[in-house]
Amino acid sequence: MGLPHDTWALEKNIFDEVAFLKQAEDIQNERKKIILGELKKFKYGLFFGYFGVTDTIQHMYWRFLDDSTSKYRNTILSYYQKVDEVVGEAIKTLRDRDVLIVLSDHGFAGYDYEVNINTWLKDNGYLILKDDDEVGKPLLENVDWAKTRAYSMGYNGNFINLK
Numbered sequence: 001m002g003l004p005h006d007t008w009a010l011e012k013n014i015f016d017e018v019a020f021l022k023q024a025e026d027i028q029n030e031r032k033k034i035i036l037g038e039l040k041k042f043k044y045g046l047f048f049g050y051f052g053v054t055d056t057i058q059h060m061y062w063r064f065l066d067d068s069t070s071k072y073r074n075t076i077l078s079y080y081q082k083v084d085e086v087v088g089e090a091i092k093t094l095r096d097r098d099v100l101i102v103l104s105d106h107g108f109a110g111y112d113y114e115v116n117i118n119t120w121l122k123d124n125g126y127l128i129l130k131d132d133d134e135v136g137k138p139l140l141e142n143v144d145w146a147k148t149r150a151y152s153m154g155y156n157g158n159f160i161n162l163k
Helices: 007-011 017-041 053-064 075-091 117-123
Strands: 150-153 157-160
Touching (some): 017 075, 117 150
C-alpha cells in the first residue's frame, strides 16, 4: 500500500513531532471510519481492513521508548490502544460464524545494526563475483551467475540460483 504518512518530512525536520502525530491521527480516523463503515455493510466473504499506523509510529517513535523524560515515550502504546478500540468495535459487528484475524506483518526491536545479505552470501561462498577486487559496480553487475548459488534483492527478496 505504501505509507500515507509523510515520514520523510519528519526525518528532514519539515514536520515536527506535533504535525506528524496530527497527520497520523487524521489518517487513523479516516481508516477507522472507512473500515467500520464498510464492515457494517458487509454481508459475506472475506473482508480485509488495514491499519498501517502502528507500523509507521513504531518506525518513527521507537527512539523515544527508553527516554523517560520524553513526552513521546508512550506514543507507540497509545496507537496500539487506538487500534485496539477499533478491533473492539469490529468485534461488535461479528455474526456467529464470523472469524476475526488480527495480525502484524513483522515485529519490532531496536535498530542498532544492519546486515548486507549479499555481502554475507559472498563471504560464505554462495554469491560469487567475476572480479572479487572490484567494488562499487552497479547492483549485481559483477556476479558470476554460473557459480552463484544464492543472491538477494529488495526487501527480504532472497533467491536460490537453480541454474
